[in-house]
Amino acid sequence: MEAEEFRRCGKQMVDFVADYISNIRDxxxxxxxxxxxxLELIPDQAPDEGESWEEVFKDIERVIMPGASSPACTELEMVMLDWLGKMLQLPEVFLFSSKxxxxxxxxxxxxxxxxVALLSARNKILSTFKTENKVGGTMEKLICYASVQAHSSVEKAGMLGGVKFCPLPxxxxxxxxxxxxxxxxxxxxxxxDIPFLVVGTLGTTNSCAFDNIKELGEVCSKENIWFHIDAAYAGSAFICPEFRHLLDGVEKADSFTMNPHKWMMVNFDCSAMWIKNRHDLVEAFNVNPIYLKHDKEGQIPDYRHWQIPLGRRFRSLKMWFVFRMFGVKGLQAHIQKHVGxxxxxxxxxxxxxRFEIVFPVILGLVCFRLKGSDTLNEEVLRLINERGKITLTPTRFKEMFVIRFAVCSKNTESADIQYAWQEICYISTQVLLEGKL
Amino acid sequence: MEAEEFRRCGKQMVDFVADYISNIRDxxxxxxxxxxxxLELIPDQAPDEGESWEEVFKDIERVIMPGASSPACTELEMVMLDWLGKMLQLPEVFLFSSKxxxxxxxxxxxxxxxxVALLSARNKILSTFKTENKVGGTMEKLICYASVQAHSSVEKAGMLGGVKFCPLPxxxxxxxxxxxxxxxxxxxxxxxDIPFLVVGTLGTTNSCAFDNIKELGEVCSKENIWFHIDAAYAGSAFICPEFRHLLDGVEKADSFTMNPHKWMMVNFDCSAMWIKNRHDLVEAFNVNPIYLKHDKEGQIPDYRHWQIPLGRRFRSLKMWFVFRMFGVKGLQAHIQKHVGxxxxxxxxxxxxxRFEIVFPVILGLVCFRLKGSDTLNEEVLRLINERGKITLTPTRFKEMFVIRFAVCSKNTESADIQYAWQEICYISTQVLLEGKL
Incomplete structure (x- = not known):
């Protein structure tokens, strides 16, 4: 949505809210x-072509308001996760529509x-041990794995979950x-030790590298270990046919995550997570006091048992708006433009x-460096960020300092790429001319 | 803010965003x-009297935009938590301003x-044991306590933290x-077993009961156990002088929580948490990969080590807006009106x-029932909620079924109380006349 369209639609939405406040007693x-x-009011998959704001807007009253915050909040979320799952061609078993x-x-x-995946996996294996009457110190023997390139949140999950984490080469x-x-x-x-969880990454933060999830999935199946896949950034790309092969092997996973807030124009926060067997989640998270009981239990998932907090926001609304206004084709075009x-x-x-590409470019991240010392590259990066015209971040690979260039704004155009490159060249030339590094 | 004022101010804000999008390249x-x-741009405490939207609005450009999302997001949050801490008369030691x-x-x-409190406390005690070279199975001996009336989230935290939870009478x-x-x-x-955490509740969900935090705090100090206080709902009331005494004893706590989103007109979600020693938090949560390093480390808190997620939203903005537009007096008046x-x-x-009050009414919750059987009360509650004119929730005390009446909407007036009471009387009379229960 461009600025002027946002100006118009935003005000229409403000009027809607003001009218709602005025008429709430009715x-x-x-x-x-x-x-x-x-499910009876909206389609079971996202539209191919984008729809107008007017079409979306009129459905707020028709679809959402009769169900208000509950159950609309839960039901729209179920349908949106199915829509997105279908866009990603996730195996049926991950979708509510599979029943x-x-x-x-x-x-x-x-x-x-x-x-959440780690806590579910931990509860599952500890339950098995309890059933088998093994006792004492089990928790401290649990160990989970991810690649050394995995996001720091895996190590953090291990710390918070009170289990060992082993980064693998x-x-x-x-x-x-x-x-x-x-x-x-x-x-x-x-x-x-007791291995109980493997986190595979599709599109690492450092360099957008891809773990071999087919091989990892096979090992996990054989060894009876929970397999979680983190595709936080890269996941959005899998809605494009030319990138879907990167997700092959997901059928072996127990849970899978990607963040529509990263690369699908859905505002932060919105991390989509699918699970093969929701009982594994609910058994790890369910406490059920009387003031939270209701008469629809069992008829619809209780998302409060699928997460850490109790309260929930209505985040599926923004998915619904974005998916409809862009359509699947519009979302694909967005990804394809960035990769281009x-x-x-x-x-x-x-x-x-003077430069070299350090890793193959697969999606929107380019890892590069000046041929030369780390000190040289560090100085170039420092000066670029200090000038504040563009911003770049560093990473390291085998002790080598590397610069990361990420295409991520909805507004980025070819002219911006040229502008950024000019800036990088300008600073690099200056630093190289100084010749001290 | 009434509907018409929201209509005007909301549109002004939409224009601001649209202009921002248009001019972002500048x-x-x-x-x-x-x-x-x-800190140099805004006062160090909330205003007593409410300010106009215009005054607040012009500060977005003056105060926030120069610091954009970072560091403005972190710094405004620090100041807002100090503002709120001062409103609550929290001991200085909980505030950033204490240095x-x-x-x-x-x-x-x-x-x-x-x-978060539980994980910090767990890490603290496990570190002590590690230093003392005690080994093996420690985690499964850890035990935390709360009252049987505590919120289900305490039991849930125990499950997720992998420790025992013992509810106390x-x-x-x-x-x-x-x-x-x-x-x-x-x-x-x-x-x-190894006791390591006590969660005291101020204002329980069931009945708005108050644990004796002075006594609990003394026991925790003596026994060297982490003391966390959960005042999610009641906490807002402590900004009123006449209710502040309910918080006496907080000086013994290691951490304290209350939810401005519950009773202070700040939109969900916003749960304010204070901690006495931030090192306890950071040591439990800190993983620090290269792509997250920055040159301001140590100069300002890294909130990502204070929480479970990595990414953060700019939630302090809504606190800033609400605190300024109401002022401390306006917020106090809001609480006082509800209690009235x-x-x-x-x-x-x-x-x-025909009715009885079951617990003393201290804040905005009234627990009552029809004198008579549980079946009678259950039927009355079911019929009231089925009609959908008002909504009430149940609780149980010593096996007795009790109905909860909560005043919580900003718009509730005396006429609404009368309306609700008429509805309760109407249904109750009908059920009593049927005479079967």
Whole structure:
């Protein structure tokens, strides 16, 4: 939505809220809709083509207001997670529409999703041990794995979950492979540790590297270990047919996360998480006091047992608005444009003999550096960020200092790529001319 | 803010956002303010009298935009937690302004705050044990306490934290007392368990009962156990001089939570949490990868180590807006009005011989029932909620079914209390006339 359209639609929405406040006493205190009412009012998948704001706006009164905050908040979330799951071509088993045990939920961030997966996996294995009457000190033997390239939130989830975390080495493509995982599991089991969770990453923060989730999934199945996939950033790209192959292997996962707030124009926070067996979640999270009991239990998921907080916000509304106004094609075009711009930047870097590309460019992230010392690259990065015309962030690979260039704004155009490259060249030339580094 | 004022101010805000989008390329990518800049631009406490929207609005450009999202998001949150802490007359040690180790942070919900306190306390005691070289199975011996009347989120935090939770019995005022805690600790230590956390509640969900935090705090100090206070709902009332005494004893707490989103007109979610020693938090939560390093470390708190997620929203803005537009006096008047309305309802109940008040009315919650069987009360509650004119929730005390009447909307007036009472009387009369129950 461009500025002027936002100006118009935003004011229409303000009027809607003001009218609601004025007329609130005319409405029922609690809705009288039946469970599942929203499915009868909206389609079961996202539109291919974008719709107008007017079409979306009139559905707020038609679809949402009869169900008010509850059950509309829960039901729209269920449908939106199914819409998104279908866009990603997730296996049916993850969707509510399969009528099985799977389904999706909105968490705040991928950190929360990872922690929720870890706590569910921990509860599952501890329950098994309890059933088998093994006792004492079990918790401190639990161990989870991810690649050394995984996001810091995996290590943090391990700390908060009170279990060991073991970062595993990667291959030359910065990918965690099945054989590495397999031998770690065997070694740790021999020591008396209990492997219970593997977090595979699709699109690491450092370099947008991809773990081999097919191999990891097979090891996890064989070893009976929970397999969680974190595709926080890269996940949005999987709605494009040309990138969907990167998600092959997801069928072996127990849970999967990607963040629409990262690359799908849905405002922060909105982290989508799917789970194969919702009982695993609910058993880890369910406490049920009398003041929270209701007469629809069992008819519809109680999302409060799918997350850490009790209260929930109506975050599916923003997914609904964005998915409808862009349509699947519009969202795909957004991703494709960014990947195109990243390749445009890659080409500029490649053509300049002073620079090198450090990792293959697959999505919107370009990792590059000046050929030369770390000190040189650190100084260039420092000066660029100090000038404040563009902002870049660093990473490290095998002790080497690397600069990260990320295409992520909805408004980024080819001219911005050229502008950024000019800025990088200007600073680099200055630093190289000084010649001290 | 009434509907028509919201209509006008909301549109002004929409224009501001639209202008921002249009002119975004004229702004710096990253701000060039120095740490602590916001303290120089705004007062160190909330205004007594409310300010106009115009005054608040012009400060968005003056105060926030130069610091953009970071560091403005962190710094405004620090100042707002200090403002609120001062309104509550929290001991200086909890405030950033003390220049000590204390400070406040916004969590999403009280559930998260309780879990954060529990994880910090768990880490603290486990670190002690590690230093003392005690090994093996420690985690599963950890035990935390709260009253049987505490919110279900305490039990949930225990589950998620992987520790034992022991609910303790209350006295006739539904209050957890020091002697009960003391003997539980002694009994559990004798069994080999390790008490590490007590959660005291000020204003329970069931009945708005108050634990004796002075006694609990003394026991915790003596026994070297983390003391967390959950005043999610009641906390807002402590800004009124006549209710502040309910918070006496907070000086013994290690952490304290109340939810401005519950009773202070700040939109959900916004749970304020203060901690006496921020190192306890940071040591439990800190993982620090290179792509998150920055050159201001140590100069300003890194709130990402104070919470479960990594990403954060700019929730202090809504506190800033509300505190300024109402002023301390306006916020106090809001609380006082609600308590007055609750007493108005209490009087109606008391005057009607068919009913009884079950617990003393202290704040905005009235717990009452029809004299008679649980079945009678359950039927009355069911019919009232089915009609949908008002909505009430149940609780139980000593096996007795009790109805909860909560005054919580900003718009509630005396006429609404009368309306609700008429509805309760109408249904009750009908059910009593049927005479079967």
């Amino acid at each position: 409405r029922r205190v609690v809705p009288d809709v039946h469970p599942g009412y929203i 099985g045990l799977g389904g999706g939920v909105i968490q705040g961030t991928a950190s929360e999703a990872t922690l 990667v291959d030359n493509n910065l990918s965690l492979r099945g054989d590495v995982l397999q031998s770690a599991i065997e070694k740790d089991r021999a020591k008396g 711009l990243a390749h445009e930047f890659e080409e500029l870097v490649t053509k300049d003999q | 702004r710096r990518v990253v701000p060039d303010v120095h740490p602590g800049y916001i 000590g180790l204390g400070g406040g942070v916004i969590q999403g919900t009280a559930s998260e705050a309780t879990l 209350v006295d006739n005022n539904l209050s957890l007392r020091g002697d009960v805690l003391q003997s539980a600790i002694e009994k559990d230590r004798a069994k080999g 309305l609750a007493h108005e309802f209490e009087e109606l109940v008391t005057k009607d011989q």
